[in-house]
Amino acid sequence: MENKVMTQENDQDDEISLVDLLIVLARHKKLIFGLPLVFGILALVYGLVATPIFEAKTTILPPQQQQSSASAMLAQLGGLAGGAGAALGMKSPNDIYIAMMQSRRLEEKLLEQFKLQSVYEAKTKGDALLTLENNSKIVASKDGLISITVEDKDPKLAAAIANAYVVELRNLSKVLAVTEAAQRRQFFEAQIVTAKKDLAEAEVALKQLQEKTGVLQLNEQGKVAIEALASLRAKVSAKQVQLNAMRNFATENNPELQRAKAELDSLQTQLTDMSKGGEENEDVLIARSKAPGIGLDYIRRMRDVKYQETLFELMSKQYEIAKLDEAKDGANIQVLDSAIAPERKAKPKRAILILLALFAGFFLAILASFILEAFNKMGTNPEQKQRLDLLKNTWKGVA
Known part of the structure; x- marks a missing residue:
């Protein structure tokens, strides 16, 4: 107890x-x-x-159609626009513009324009770039706007740098847009030369056969079958062109590239099935002709001409689109609020x-x-x- x-x-x-x-x-x-x-x-x-720190802010509205403009290079190739456009940038357009403003190329322009290495009293250009990055904040809002906020002990300099971000972004957008369009124009220009040469050769071969054997009259069903088969073959070739173009900026793991490959496989399967049916139609047409051997050559020559015509038309459309894009100015970036020199300090x-x-x-x-x-x-x-x-x-x- x-x-x-x-x-x-x-x-x-x-x-x-x-x-x-x-x-x-x-x-x-x-x-x-x-x-x-x-x-x-x-x-x-x-x-x-x-030392008081002032904060200046500008708000911009980037063009939302910029991504679709890039994908327009393959717009006529049957479902290629979405694939190419998404593959050009897996991120949203705002993310791309933010990355451009945070690029070393653009930041060095600001360093040179405002002599920031001297202003920041930085020993090296790298230190000045790091200070500029720490003093700048670039974010995208959910409503599609991009805000650029710059801090500095000089309120006028803070506002000038914030506005200069927009100016340099416009300049860089123009350069990149023209460069991309020029590359597309050169690519399709080379494709057109090849397609035009192949079309001319196919037309010459058909004409020579007609001069030698005479014109073989085909019924409407036969013409439709030949044109359909040639069109499908052209789509397969166009899809292959798309894949070659996409591989310049996308890896094999890119979902859009994989989708394009699946579409190509589907088109090739359709082409195989249609080719079998086409052979049956050819047999009927050849059997009705007076000279079966001549009928086979004529059908093949006509099919080659239709194929080359379709392919040449597709390439020509893309070439014209590329030329128009090359002639355009850079992206039209709209400024909602320009930065002004703040009167009150932020820090x-x-x-x-x-x-x-x-x-x-x-x-x-x-x-x-x-x-x-x-x-x-x-x-x-x-x-x-x-x-x-x-x-x-x-x-x-x-x-």
């Missing part, structure tokens, strides 16, 4: 009540109130003497700075109070004092 009573007394001694905590804080009330006050005064002084924010300093000082004061209280108790407890002396002696011996 006595042991139980002693155990309860020991438990009560070990318990720490709220009153005990308040007593500890009351003993160190000067520290509790003094340290936050010191921190607050230091924060106020810093807020008064620190440092004195109120927030002082509140954070007061909170930090109060927290450290409480922590220091309990540490001091623990050391005081250790000094009055013989056993704890002996351990503390041992710690001091050990520390001195190590030192």
Whole structure:
């Protein structure tokens, strides 16, 4: 019974009540109130003497049709526009414009225009670029707008840099748009030369056969079958052209490239099935002709001509689209809000700075109070004092 009573007394001694905590804080009330006050005064002084930082912001609306313009190079090839356009950029147009503004090429233009290496007192161009990146914030909102925020101790310079981002983006967009269109024009220009040559050869071969054997009259069903087969063959060739073009900017793991390959496989399967039916139609036409051998040659020659005509027409359309794109100006980027020199500083924010300093000082004061209280108790407890002396002696011996 006595042991139980002693155990309860020991438990009560070990318990720490709220009153005990308040007593500890009351003993160190000067520290509790003094340290936050010191921190607050230091924060106020810093807020008064620190160099003010100003923030300028401009908002732009990039052209949302830019991605579809890039995919227009294959718009007439039967479902190719979506594949090529998406493969040109897996991200949204806004992400592309943000990446352009964060590119080294554009940032170096700003460095040269405003002599930022000297303004930032940077030792190297790389340090100046890093400072510019840290001072600039470019984000896209859900409503499709892009905001460009620049911080600097000079409010006029901050506004000028923010507006210069838009100017350089327009210049870079023009250069890249013309370059991409020129590459497409050159590509389809070469394809047209080949297609035109093949078409001329097919027409000559058909004409020579007609002059040699006479014109073979085909019924309407035969003409439709030949034209359908030639058209499908041209689509297969066009799809192969698309794949070759997409491989210039997409990997084999690109989903749009894989989709195009699946479409090519489907077209080739249709071509195989139609070719079998075409052979049956050819057999009927040949059997009705007076000279079966001549009929076979005539049908093949006519089919080659129809195929080359369809392919040449597809390539010509894409060539004209590329020429129009090459003649266009760069993207029409609209500015909703131009950056103006701010009148009020953005940093440092004195109120927030002082509140954070007061909170930090109060927290450290409480922590220091309990540490001091623990050391005081250790000094009055013989056993704890002996351990503390041992710690001091050990520390001195190590030192």
